[in-house]
Amino acid sequence: MRAPYRKWMASLVMPGALAMLLGATAALGAAEPDHRAVAITNVMIVDVDGGHTVGPRTVLVEDGRIASIGAPGAVRIPDSAQRVDGRGRFLIPGLTDMHVHLFNLSSHRPPNDWSFAMYVANGVTGVRDMRSDAASILLVKRWRSAVDNGELVAPRVLATGIAVHGKSPGDAAAGVDAAAAAGADFIKVFSDVPSTHWRAILAEARSRSLPVVGHVPASVTLLDAANSGQLTSEHLTQAYEACSSAEGKILEERQGLSDDALMSRASSQEAKVLDTFDQAVCRRMAKALATTGQVQVPTLVLADEDSFAQSADHGDDSRWRLLRPDEQVRWQRFLADYTKEDATLADLRWPIAHRIVSIMHQAGVPIMAGTDSPMPGVYPGFALHEELQLLVASGLTPLEALRAATLEPARFLHIEDTSGSVAVGKRADLVLLDADPTKDIRNTQRIRAVMLAGRLLKRSDLDALLNDAAKVKHP
Template sequence: MKLKGVFAAALLLAGSALTAAAGAGVTAVTGVTVIPMDSERSIPNQTVVIADGRIVAIAEAGTVTLPVGADRIDGAGRYLMPGLADMHAHIYGFNNEEEEVAYTPVAEAQLLNYAATGVTLVRDAGGSPGHFSYRSRVSAGDWIGPDLFVASPIFEGERNVWDFTVKVTDPSAVEPLVADYAETGYWGLKIYHTTSSEVFDAIMASAQAHELPVMGHVPFDVGIDATLESGISSIEHLRGYDFDGVPVASLWADGGRSRERFSSWNRMTLERRDELVSKTVAAGVWNVPTLAVNRMLFDPATRTRVIEHPRFTRLLPAMQQGMQDLAGLDAIFSAESRDALGEAYPVMLEFIKALSDAGAGLMTGTDSAVPGYVPGFTVIDEIQSFAEAGLTPFQALQASTIAPARYLGIADDRGTVAVGKRADLVVLNSNPLEDLSALWDLSGVFLNGRWHSLADLEAAMDEQSAVAAE
């Protein structure tokens, strides 16, 4: 009775929206099982009505009178849930006209591939002016893709890893940069492990002054304990936990890519693990572990599974080549280091389980499109990695739905299926609460209320690939 009352109230709230729409732009998914992700439950035989980009009604099938002209999607035997999130992505951006010509088609393909795997929200972990152009095109419906939250260009230090980052060695240079990023509209700031302790402190102070969150790697010169106390909002790749106890000089000697660094997981005592978990929870710091990335580095079978996926051939030729040729990454990480990473992987999984059990915030992220990490594909791999760590399917799905929404401060608008919320949704052909591989069995996706069937998405991917091959 209580559940019916909730839906009755939802219909009352939705009535004016349905009437105003008069069928135009109204879509209803009928007879679907709803997985709202507000708790571990599923609600069978529901009709979900969407208009103007919002969920305007949820009720038992057959109890909603739809306006003439409403589009209907048969949801019988299917499951509707919130869209997924990649909270650590790298969409190809641009800073000048030459880069715009080169990278815009790749970015469009990346975003489309995300949509085709049920991803409706992406936090880009190293933005550029081009990303704002992409976001506008997606918002206007000119491109098919997820909503973009764009972090600043990456802050690095004297011994920078990448040429495209912003190298800052003088703390006094930080405030003008942060002020500019805030005015431009970047969601937050991204730091790298090469940042000096002095510049790190300046970044954190400026970020607080401009009310910008900070995400990133734990700097070698700062360490995990001080970073957890700094006010950082999210730590990426478990960076910092994974070199705890390694001398700073050793980290700088090879950029932190040594066997010594990765073996630190196996040297970490349970007491130290529990201490770090407690500090993480107390600080309110979230983690984006990118477990699937680590596995890709040391487990060739993981690469093979992606290459053999039926949808792989629909990727841009350049994306396929990047997945098949990981020589660049294999050159950065020696065979010895990759072996150490493989040996440490079970301990990393135990660490994730300990964070989850303690109530620490966890989110899915992929590092796509680092060579080999396919946008969208790796999000599902990451969710399954969370389950491998011992999280239930529901907990693993939370890390890609309601958890990112809470972290971003938009849980009143995203992350669950409820009346009034933005219609960023996926429709699946089987139940992901029973088997997470159901995430691969996509029927279609709603992006800000716009319905895209899997057939339409795959046709768009085929068209992009054909154009790129010309």
């Protein structure tokens, strides 16, 4: 984890108050939706559950759900239905980004609703927001309702959580209670949380039936976190240490520290952690980790931060225009903190990150796709396709990478009965592709159309959505 990124995370760890403008929902593309049934004919279906491609099939969508799937000619298509020719094309479930940030609680800027068009245009129909507060959750509920009603073109926010820290173990437990009262779907922890506070958070969250996810605290081992009930590790936090031959000594040097002091010590140790990577140690750890059920969200695409920082002119990227101006300023400020030391660490870190993910995957550790967008250089929506490519480069097959962004998130969120695969009765969040993603994962970018809760958005609609988003020049 790059030093400026550690510094940036440290600025996020304390809960902040944000006076949310709940009425500002930025209803992109909120024209009157077409409620007709939609029939996608002669299409090949990527069955992420069964593990194969079937077809050709006709898929009939009515009232936002998949009403019927059958061989061509076997499905009765209403005369009023909108027909989409799927010949030579491939249908996949809508993609899910399991690590995004829709709110700016530390900087007190407006929500990142500017990113909605970018997600949808890239086939990302669902996201897990990783840090909100009570006011944010109220806005999320409005967004969900607006998407379901066809009033807002946006990914569905499948879950959102509140970060808990606390000045003491008792205060941390009280923070869990407050998050539960606010309607949080989960509790998030950050790397700087002391182990005593973290255990209090886990205990209180368990009593509230709330999942605990996020960064494994820097003074806790990855296996201890997994065995104690933290359901995810994001960004491979503590995985680098767990794959080091010097893990015991490294964590011993962090004991008794918290907050900025803990993060400063962890940052100063990063080169040593990377230099002592041991593949045999990593394999033993991964084998043990697989028995715990903890899920990894590695966010490998954060490597793009380093590419962004070293780019001669990031403004040449056609996606730059899609960022809201205040977000462009934030990304530019990021460059000021990037040093030669950061670049050196990046060169060490990312090959090791790929090896860790590969070892974990071989051991059967569950992996989900997430991006941490909009971190600098990580473009919402676009970055998920890059993450899928990096997962494949780390040893997953294209089909396994697709599962990491579809079925695995649905199972993790306990919504697999209604989402995560192309099946009768499920929500019609779908992506129509011009080429087979199981042959080449890059084909997930060849998007012909996106269906959002049964609402069909053709390629021209998606392009218009992005063009409209680029015209928004004010927070």
